[in-house]
Amino acid sequence: MDEDALKSLKIDKKRLMEDLHHTCQWGTGKRWGKAETETGMTRLALSDSDKQARDWFVKTTEDLGCTVTIDEMGNIFAVRPGLKNDRPPTFAGSHLDTQPTGGRYDGILGVHAGIEMLKVLNENWIETEYPVGVVNWTNEEGARFPMSMSSSGVWAGSIPLSTAHNLREVHPGTATMAEELSRIGYLGSVPASHEATPMAAHFELHIEQGPLLEMANKKVGVVTGVQAYKWLTINVKGRDTHTGTTDLKSRADALLAASKMILHSHRLATANNALASTGILNLKPGSTNTVPGDVSFSLDIRAPADATVARVLALVEQDFPKIAAGENLSGLNDGGTPSLPCTVSITEDFDSPATTFHASCIDAVTRAAHRVLGPEGKSLTMEMTSGAGHDSVYASKRCPTSMIFVPCREGMSHNPEEFCKEDDCAIGAEVLLHAVLRFDRMREVQRVSWKQEPYTL
Amino acid sequence: MDEDALKSLKIDKKRLMEDLHHTCQWGTGKRWGKAETETGMTRLALSDSDKQARDWFVKTTEDLGCTVTIDEMGNIFAVRPGLKNDRPPTFAGSHLDTQPTGGRYDGILGVHAGIEMLKVLNENWIETEYPVGVVNWTNEEGARFPMSMSSSGVWAGSIPLSTAHNLREVHPGTATMAEELSRIGYLGSVPASHEATPMAAHFELHIEQGPLLEMANKKVGVVTGVQAYKWLTINVKGRDTHTGTTDLKSRADALLAASKMILHSHRLATANNALASTGILNLKPGSTNTVPGDVSFSLDIRAPADATVARVLALVEQDFPKIAAGENLSGLNDGGTPSLPCTVSITEDFDSPATTFHASCIDAVTRAAHRVLGPEGKSLTMEMTSGAGHDSVYASKRCPTSMIFVPCREGMSHNPEEFCKEDDCAIGAEVLLHAVLRFDRMREVQRVSWKQEPYTL
Numbered sequence: 001m002d003e004d005a006l007k008s009l010k011i012d013k014k015r016l017m018e019d020l021h022h023t024c025q026w027g028t029g030k031r032w033g034k035a036e037t038e039t040g041m042t043r044l045a046l047s048d049s050d051k052q053a054r055d056w057f058v059k060t061t062e063d064l065g066c067t068v069t070i071d072e073m074g075n076i077f078a079v080r081p082g083l084k085n086d087r088p089p090t091f092a093g094s095h096l097d098t099q100p101t102g103g104r105y106d107g108i109l110g111v112h113a114g115i116e117m118l119k120v121l122n123e124n125w126i127e128t129e130y131p132v133g134v135v136n137w138t139n140e141e142g143a144r145f146p147m148s149m150s151s152s153g154v155w156a157g158s159i160p161l162s163t164a165h166n167l168r169e170v171h172p173g174t175a176t177m178a179e180e181l182s183r184i185g186y187l188g189s190v191p192a193s194h195e196a197t198p199m200a201a202h203f204e205l206h207i208e209q210g211p212l213l214e215m216a217n218k219k220v221g222v223v224t225g226v227q228a229y230k231w232l233t234i235n236v237k238g239r240d241t242h243t244g245t246t247d248l249k250s251r252a253d254a255l256l257a258a259s260k261m262i263l264h265s266h267r268l269a270t271a272n273n274a275l276a277s278t279g280i281l282n283l284k285p286g287s288t289n290t291v292p293g294d295v296s297f298s299l300d301i302r303a304p305a306d307a308t309v310a311r312v313l314a315l316v317e318q319d320f321p322k323i324a325a326g327e328n329l330s331g332l333n334d335g336g337t338p339s340l341p342c343t344v345s346i347t348e349d350f351d352s353p354a355t356t357f358h359a360s361c362i363d364a365v366t367r368a369a370h371r372v373l374g375p376e377g378k379s380l381t382m383e384m385t386s387g388a389g390h391d392s393v394y395a396s397k398r399c400p401t402s403m404i405f406v407p408c409r410e411g412m413s414h415n416p417e418e419f420c421k422e423d424d425c426a427i428g429a430e431v432l433l434h435a436v437l438r439f440d441r442m443r444e445v446q447r448v449s450w451k452q453e454p455y456t457l
Numbered sequence: 458m459d460e461d462a463l464k465s466l467k468i469d470k471k472r473l474m475e476d477l478h479h480t481c482q483w484g485t486g487k488r489w490g491k492a493e494t495e496t497g498m499t500r501l502a503l504s505d506s507d508k509q510a511r512d513w514f515v516k517t518t519e520d521l522g523c524t525v526t527i528d529e530m531g532n533i534f535a536v537r538p539g540l541k542n543d544r545p546p547t548f549a550g551s552h553l554d555t556q557p558t559g560g561r562y563d564g565i566l567g568v569h570a571g572i573e574m575l576k577v578l579n580e581n582w583i584e585t586e587y588p589v590g591v592v593n594w595t596n597e598e599g600a601r602f603p604m605s606m607s608s609s610g611v612w613a614g615s616i617p618l619s620t621a622h623n624l625r626e627v628h629p630g631t632a633t634m635a636e637e638l639s640r641i642g643y644l645g646s647v648p649a650s651h652e653a654t655p656m657a658a659h660f661e662l663h664i665e666q667g668p669l670l671e672m673a674n675k676k677v678g679v680v681t682g683v684q685a686y687k688w689l690t691i692n693v694k695g696r697d698t699h700t701g702t703t704d705l706k707s708r709a710d711a712l713l714a715a716s717k718m719i720l721h722s723h724r725l726a727t728a729n730n731a732l733a734s735t736g737i738l739n740l741k742p743g744s745t746n747t748v749p750g751d752v753s754f755s756l757d758i759r760a761p762a763d764a765t766v767a768r769v770l771a772l773v774e775q776d777f778p779k780i781a782a783g784e785n786l787s788g789l790n791d792g793g794t795p796s797l798p799c800t801v802s803i804t805e806d807f808d809s810p811a812t813t814f815h816a817s818c819i820d821a822v823t824r825a826a827h828r829v830l831g832p833e834g835k836s837l838t839m840e841m842t843s844g845a846g847h848d849s850v851y852a853s854k855r856c857p858t859s860m861i862f863v864p865c866r867e868g869m870s871h872n873p874e875e876f877c878k879e880d881d882c883a884i885g886a887e888v889l890l891h892a893v894l895r896f897d898r899m900r901e902v903q904r905v906s907w908k909q910e911p912y913t914l
Contacts, residue, residue: 099747100742172629241868242870244666244845244846245665245843245845245870246868247732255738259717266794267793271792275701275705277748278749279746280740281738281740283738285557286627287556287598287600288603288737289846289871292735332720334788335727336723414697
């Protein structure tokens, strides 16, 4: 195949979508439409349905001629040989696990686009310069085992193996990640490490999960980096008292204080052009006629710049104890009854600094997008920062990385109704294919410039 | 025993407290002090520990010569014969079940004071005019089976038997009340009804569960009635979206809306001299990086007058949909980002109108308190309204009723550290004894005036 033929390779949209919906038979979630495929997904990491999807991934990639490696975190690497097999592969990757009320595209589309890439390479008898791989990362969502991107994190050396193995699933289950890896047969023997399984580059196709592409009428987002975020746990302590017999001024109502903090965090985010979100809230003792004395909630703070996240965190650390103590910040106490003080403790659970992707990968995605989209390519493409964390964040610590975003309906994600048009899925997969091929062709030429710490191509 | 001797009868404080702490071996809760008895209680209705306390109650009262009746709701009536046994007994009653993080006095003190009364009558060979009884009501707390005072409610004919029998225990259990009654051997065959087990009167000793007696330096509260309350469930629907990729204006954040409603309910309560409290809050899907699209919370509204509760409810029904829709009530939205609307639904789960106790019972308690407290009796006694519901609310629908309150430390209740001094427990028990004896002596004299609908003495 000559270079021009190579550059006009197409993916098979029908096959891509059939494959994707085929694997959504495992862990099918809430129905939202009449068509067979109009449901969400409930495929928690290392569940029985995740095992079924993984088994399909292994069998399919092996049938396509790949060598499959499973590491100690259950990450699955499927590698198609190239001409120079002593060198690390160029990878496309994402994840097959979902949120408890997730959709069919987040993560799943990226893995299927990688498999479609392998099929296109095979049916066109294409020999790449270097090996090409597809990776399915374990527990990207962090929904079941509460640390997102835990397994690419171990691979990158950022999270200790024992920390990830000992992660215990969220209430009401009690199993650890190591136990569940073992139970479903995906506790591999290969070390989960960028040294044991090196990558020349990592490309990831993903739905945007936000409204910007749709609002701007663009087809492809070239992702130049990922915004910074911190995850906090806030614990408010008051006093359990009877709702009927305790007048308002004699209360130390931990939930009322927490409600003020949640509202205040929203105001702080607004003022600082950041995001603040509470997705989990638990209280004790949990009885209609008892004022709760103990409330814990999560706080997720995000912004494109590390400094903004740090500023919002500093304001939270400054203001939440005042709110707990009963100070009237921003009129929160106006019209209320002064009451007994609560106390608050703030724990930082997770810190993900802003990530900048690799110029060469960004370039490969940009050129691939322009080619796939044709003459109007430039006007249908935009550079953007990812709001969400992805396995590409950890991958980028150990190899050149970039991502491809495609629009999803109303920017909705982590929701059963998450939806990406077939045409947009296909565009994304085709951009992924061409970005990987371009990188494969160019990495020898550009080798010197890419060989920057900590990468070893 | 002559009338003067009768009037100076004493209870045995040491025995009362030993008995009370003896039964707290079943369902012992969180420790808060060093002394053996300085723990809370976790004795949920119809649990194994509740069964042990019940077994003790039955054996103890039978050993004291009582006839014990168990009805279809597991209510236990222990009756000591009097001179005229064809007429209904005068009862002292309360409950042995506790909140999940409750204390040693709420309910338990009232039952033990009744048993102490039986012991004093026995050791002094006193023959009452009419029979005298002690009742242990089932599931007063409504903490395990979510309807408080469910079994006195059935007895009074206010709650259908099938409703109570089919109450399902709160998460994570799944058993119904009928199943648990049967399992622990307390599904009696006698109908749970004021007709099958009539009462001439119902007196209940209880800790105040609020700070008013302590603050006013009083020893006894003569309870003239119970404030009105309504229990609501509020459900807020927004949209599950990713916390990192959804800008603030593209969110329909159900928890942010719920936080505003909780704060607003506190302001409405303040403005209307009422109480508003949220003790339960659940959200879905419950993931740090997903904005919750579904939040449910309880709202408990109380005030001495029915009209006040109705007014606060009307304001909640008027304002919560506006808050959900994004209107800026009382500056809640100041400094925030306008976003997509949520919706809200409001369900009334439970309505307990204001209760007025019976003048003759109030009089019996007042006179008993003055006698027990001696020359300073009048200055150490105050009339008050109960903030909490009690089995006496339902009892009062079918027989003359009043309650005796004693102070508890810092007004704290529904908390392991709930505490009532031994002297105060003893004063309360002695007032209960004398109120019952006075009623027993007077009921014949005052019979005509008491024979008002719906009572049949």
